[in-house]
Amino acid sequence: MKKKPDLPWIEKYRPTSEKEIKGFTTNIKKIKEFLANFESKQKSGKQLKSPEKAILLEGPPGIGKTTVVYALANDLGYSVIEMNASDVRTEKAIVETLQESISTTDLMSFINPKKEHRKKIILIDEVDGISGQSDRGGLKAIISLIKISKNPIIMTCNFYSTKFRGLYDASTKIQCRSLRSVTIVNLLREIATKEKLTVNDTVLEAIAGNSGGDMRSAINDLQALAMGVFSDVEFLDLHRDIQEKIFTFLQAMFDQKTIKNAKDILSNIDFDYKILHQIIHANLPGLVTQTKDLHQVIMNLVDADTLMSRIMTRMDFSLLPYYFDLVSGGVILSVEKHTSDSSGRFKMPNLSSLQFRYASDATLEELQKYFYKSKPEIARTILPQIGEIICLYNDSEKTEKLDILAEEFGITSLELKKYLQDFQN
Amino acid sequence: MKDSFLLRLKYQPKTLDEIPGREEMVKDLKEMAKSNDIPHLLFTGPKGFGKLEMARLFAQYVLGEGYNSNCKIVYGSDPLTQAERDETRRLSYIPTSRVGSTAGRKFTWPAFIFSRIKPFVELKPISFNPYKILIIDDFHLLSDQQQGFRRLMERYSAYCRMIILTDQISSIIDPIISRCNIVFFNQIPYSAFEAKIGEVAKQENLKLRGNIPKTLYIATNANLNSAISYLQVGSLVNPEITPDTIYQITKDDFQENVGNLLRNALSLKTNSLRIPLSNIKKSGRFFNEIIEIMGEEVYNLPIVEIKKASILEMLSQIDFESVDARSEDLLLDNLVHNLIEIGVKLT
Known part of the structure; x- marks a missing residue:
């Protein structure tokens, strides 16, 4: 399972061609149309209006807006001049960088003599990162650049903002939706096969569901999993149907012989740890039957309860390991024999313990x-x-x-x- | 306004000066209100000693006509409704359609503060009041959410003052205590209690036989409101109220259940524990009340004195441990198991 990757997977598996891109079909078509339109009009010597010279890709982070631009440029033989959020983007800087790049020829054209003049795309990444204070006049400069540009300009941003109103008028807007989880699962599966990982589909679905349509975070999660940040892939399953599974977990904990193992199992339960002792208490009747054992367990749980309340009132989290010791090791060692009745159902503890019986x-x-x-x-x-x-x-x-x-x-x-x-x- | 049918409500104090037996405290609080800038307050004292009444009427006195809009009472022991939980969960996710660095992120808010406290303290006071007053009853039950109040008390102190009520000052975190002026509540003096009962009896034409005020004083632990309520019940049971009537109506089966629990556990009748246990849980009494009554019941057990001592020692130990504990179900189970253990040693 453990494997040291050399590159972050998000870079390693970045698509370099349109064919490798998952999803995004309608938007790719739109971008292609835009580029074709730009080229044909420029060739025939027609005057282009502002909205025909620039597009604005709007959509949540991590869905592959930048990647699509690079992949398309690669396919269609454009070179990309990028300006992203890490650059200073004041009016002066933008004019200097981009105007210069418009007037100079690409170095690649000397190496690759077949195309005497390589076409360019100007990519301004994360337009919404242009801030009002430090990048003074940045937006104004972009708008005026669009007017004079002889190259197609593609911009990306995450959210609509009123400060882009000028940009909206000067460009064509393309709305990108977040990815469906099926698409993400397919992609993750592909990566997993390439990395020779054995991951079952439920885990992939859990990762995709967690990511909320963000491909980048999903891939990062998968890599973290493979690197052993999570102890075992199977435990991610717990994201779903937690209540049904927790009972099996408790039974597994009672099966352990050493404190260390029991604690390990407990720490993998993705649940509010503050009420772990109450969960165990509520489920004791299905697990322990001997009165003598029960008393020992309850004594440990009372200690854990007291400890947790002290941790919470004094915010003294250095005591937390002892709480887990008591709840896991303390409990299993006080039980000589436990029942493994699989028909047992999980019970939630009665946390309020106050019942209004009659009145609404x-x-x-x-x-x-x-x-x-x-x-x-x-x-x-x-x-x-x-x-x-x-x-x-x-x-x-x-x-x-x-x-x-x-x-x-x-x-x-x-x-x-x-x-x-x-x-x- | 029409007088209430329930005497308890009819004789509820309407202003600060009407509260019986607390003249000193009222004088101090009024002095504090004169400066037009009250500090955060912490009222502490046992249950039923009139902390909330004092806080409420003090807020009324300070805010005057703005009381209705600028004062809110929050109960720490009210469980959160499903609607409040859902609302907190919904608002904890900031959608990606919103602009700003927090867009698309998730936050876990403490539900109690988020649904009950924040909407009130965030708004400025209405009308001419310089500040609002927030009264929080049973503050100790908020346990880990108390930390959230440290910031709230400082941040909104310009226009919101808090009055915190509690009967367990040991469970309140130090940073909160240091931000408040503490007011201690004692039992109201018997003379004031007697005078009030006499007044009610005169107004309602109740016939009292024997030393009724003293009986009520002991039976209700100097709680005037419930004493007046018992007077009403007593007058309906018996036209002439005698101490016996009071004993009859104040008695409940709680003591009996606790006694049964104790005896059955000690004699190892584990099958007959369930009924008294569920009755005790249903009654909703606090755990220390159970211990207290059990301690009284131990004296009547038919066992050797030295064994009684061992039971009492165990009870004191559990009582001490329960100060910090939170889960009462767990404590009750522990108590029963301890009793059974002693029962095994006895036989």
């Missing part, structure tokens, strides 16, 4: 305005008191008193009646 949330909120108590407290003390008072009247007076109360609290008497019936039972 809306009623409690209404009553809160009069009694100034928290909702659980109203359900626990105030409502029984009201119930007691109403029940002491005889039947004829009861409905009358109920109506008075309902009117006073602005809730329907039906609700109170329902509550009282429950109360009497």
Whole structure:
């Protein structure tokens, strides 16, 4: 599984030709049309208008906007002059860099004499990175450059902003959607085969789902996985159906003999670690049956609970390793024999531990305005008191008193009646 | 406004001066309000000692007519509703269509602060009040979210003051305590309690036999609101209220359940533990109340004195440990198992 790659995969597998690009078909067609249009008009000596000379690719990061431009340029025999966010892009800098490149010939034309004059694409990457302060006048310079340029200009940006209004008028906008996860999965699978990785499809789907359409982050994730940043590929599975799997995990933890192994398993559960002890406690009946063992386990869990509460109130996270020791090793070592009942279902711990049994949330909120108590407290003390008072009247007076109360609290008497019936039972 | 049908609400204090037995504190707070710039406050004292009432009426006194719009009461023990959780989760993702460096990122906000505190403190006070007042009840229950208040208290202190209420000052983190002025609440003096009960009885034409105020004072732990409520119940049970009536209505089966739990666990009747346990959980009492009552029940057990001592020692140990713990279900299970262990040694 472990393998030291020489290049970041995102660079290693960057497509160099249109055929290698996944997705993006309609947008590629549009860019090609734009370039063909530009060329034919220039050849016939027609005057080109601003929007025909520049396009603006707009879309979320990591979907391959820049890559597409380079791949197309490679296919169609253009050379790319790039200016990206790492360059200074003040008015002066832009004019100097780009105007110079327009007037000089490409060095490659000497080496490659077949094409006496290689065509150029000017790529201005991440236009939205041009900031108002440090790149003063940058946008203005780009707009005026578009007017005088004899080469096609392609710009990329991530988001629409009102400060680009001038640019929008001077260019054709192409909206790029984020990639579908099927496309990303296909690409990841291809890379995995090339790298001789054995990864099952569920993991790839998990990575693709996590990336949210960002190809770059998906590839980076896959590489991190292969390099052993995650301990095992299979554990990524946990991103899905966590609740069903966690029970199997707990059983696996109880199977371990050493503290170290148990702790390792526990640390791979992708779950809120603050409530791990409560999860174990809620699921104990399916795992431990011996009363003596149970007591030992619970004592360890109480210690873990106390420790976690201290960590949280004092923000003292250096104690966290001991918490994991208690929850994993402390628990498994106190159990001599555990059941491996596979029919057991995962139970979530009852975290609020406060139950409003009779009254609805809306009623409690209404009553809160009069009694100034928290909702659980109203359900626990105030409502029984009201119930007691109403029940002491005889039947004829009861409905009358109920109506008075309902009117006073602005809730329907039906609700109170329902509550009282429950109360009497 | 029409008087409420429930005496408890009818005799609820309406202004700061009407609160019985707290003249000193009211005087101090009023002095503080004179400067027109109150500090953050922390009210601490046992449950039912009128902290929220004091905070609410003090806010009313300071804000005057702007009370309704510029004061909010937040309850730390109100569980978050599903709608609030969903809203927090939805807002934690900043869509890529938004401009800025945070676009497309995910944040995990503490749900309580995000859904209940922030919308209130972020807005400036309405009308002529120089600041808003936020009252937070049961602050200790926020546990790890307390950290979030450190920034909130400083950042919005220009126009929002907080009054924090708690009955467990040991669970509140030091940075919060150092930002607040602390006010301690004691039991209200018996004389004030007696006077108020007498006033209610006179107004409502209730007939009291025997030393009713003293009985109520002990039974309700000096909580006037519930004492008045018991008076109403008592007057309906029996036209002439006697101490026996009060005992009858204040008694509940909680004590009985705790006693059953103790006896069944010690005599190793593990099958009959479930009913008292579920009843205790249902009653929603706090864990320290269970320990307290169990401690009383131990004296009545038919065992040798030295064994009782060992049970009491175990209870004190658990009580001490429970100060920092959070999961009450876990504590209760631990208690039962400890009792069973002692039961095994007894036989």
